[in-house]
Amino acid sequence: MNTALRDGAAIPEIGFGTSPLKGEDAIRAVGSAIEAGYRLIDTAVNYENESEVGEAIRRSEVERAEFVVQSKIPGRDHAYDRAVASVRGSLSRLGLDQLDVGLIHWPNPSVDLYADAWRALVDLQRDGLVRVIGVSNFHPHHLARIVDVTGVVPAINQVEMHPYFPQFALRAEHERLGIITEAWSPLGKGMNAYGEAPVRDAAAAHGVSPAQAILRWHVQLGSVPLPKSENPQRQRENLDVYGFTLTDDELAAITGLARADGRRFGGDPDTHEEM
Numbered sequence: 515m516n517t518a519l520r521d522g523a524a525i526p527e528i529g530f531g532t533s534p535l536k537g538e539d540a541i542r543a544v545g546s547a548i549e550a551g552y553r554l555i556d557t558a559v560n561y562e563n564e565s566e567v568g569e570a571i572r573r574s575e576v577e578r579a580e581f582v583v584q585s586k587i588p589g590r591d592h593a594y595d596r597a598v599a600s601v602r603g604s605l606s607r608l609g610l611d612q613l614d615v616g617l618i619h620w621p622n623p624s625v626d627l628y629a630d631a632w633r634a635l636v637d638l639q640r641d642g643l644v645r646v647i648g649v650s651n652f653h654p655h656h657l658a659r660i661v662d663v664t665g666v667v668p669a670i671n672q673v674e675m676h677p678y679f680p681q682f683a684l685r686a687e688h689e690r691l692g693i694i695t696e697a698w699s700p701l702g703k704g705m706n707a708y709g710e711a712p713v714r715d716a717a718a719a720h721g722v723s724p725a726q727a728i729l730r731w732h733v734q735l736g737s738v739p740l741p742k743s744e745n746p747q748r749q750r751e752n753l754d755v756y757g758f759t760l761t762d763d764e765l766a767a768i769t770g771l772a773r774a775d776g777r778r779f780g781g782d783p784d785t786h787e788e789m
């Protein structure tokens with residue numbers, strides 16, 4: 515199943531997250547993920563595994579055209595020329611002629627050049643080096659600024675999202691602008707969302723695992739989760755969320771795990787630096 519993007523392209527409804535896989539582990543895990551059926555593969559310059567992702571793709575028997583490979587420009591490369599060079603570097607490490615999705619990894623407040631990086635992505639898309647352009651970890655005010663500077667709305671914003679942190683306000687803004695939400699740490703594993711009663715109850719009611727219930731919650735909310743797993747069986751399990759539908763009550767109960775204190779466990783885009 516695919517999610518349509520504002521510029522006419524489409525991406526799979528579920529992708530494979532590759533952080534923090536490295537070296538042979540990364541080649542093995544991406545390889546088994548491809549065998550399991552993942553076609554959207556998420557990497558970043560700063561994950562230091564682009565070569566391994568490229569290697570796993572080349573070793574597979576799947577046609578290049580079937581893959582949606584996405585990578586991200588780090589903060590140290592936000593100046594226009596450096597952003598262009600950064601994407602060229604990603605292409606060379608991945609062994610690809612075109613990046614399917616190019617994202618800005620974080621806004622990086624101390625650098626304050628993300629609008630320049632965005633201008634570079636707009637031009638790279640025009641020149642055919644990047645097919646779909648977007649951002650990651652952007653607040654609404656960051657989105658407003660790049661749209662202001664270029665008139666171009668990103669197709670994707672990849673952010674922390676899971677049942678503890680459902681991103682209500684940001685997703686409403688995405689809906690208004692026509693931006694697809696991708697979810698990193700979709701399982702909220704760091705805070706044990708699996709063990710929560712609404713997740714366990716929904717999973718038991720449909721005869722699925724807690725992870726499948728959470729991933730189905732994402733799909734029904736329209737966000738594209740990027741679960742990471744090194745385990746082939748869990749990789750398959752995480753794609754197998756199409757045999758059941760959560761009820762409105764189950765969706766609401768899982769969303770009800772959102773905490774008033776804002777249980778983000780990653781960085782806040784207004785302060786976090788990803789150089």
Ligand code: A2P
Pocket residue numbers: 531698699700701702703704723725726740741742743744745748749751752
């Ligand atoms: P593993 O690689 O051993 O499968 P998130 O994507 O929310 O950051 O969570 C990633 C973590 O969740 C990884 O530690 C991964 O471990 C674990 N994980 C991924 N899929 C599942 C699953 N279906 N059931 C249990 N744990 C999972």
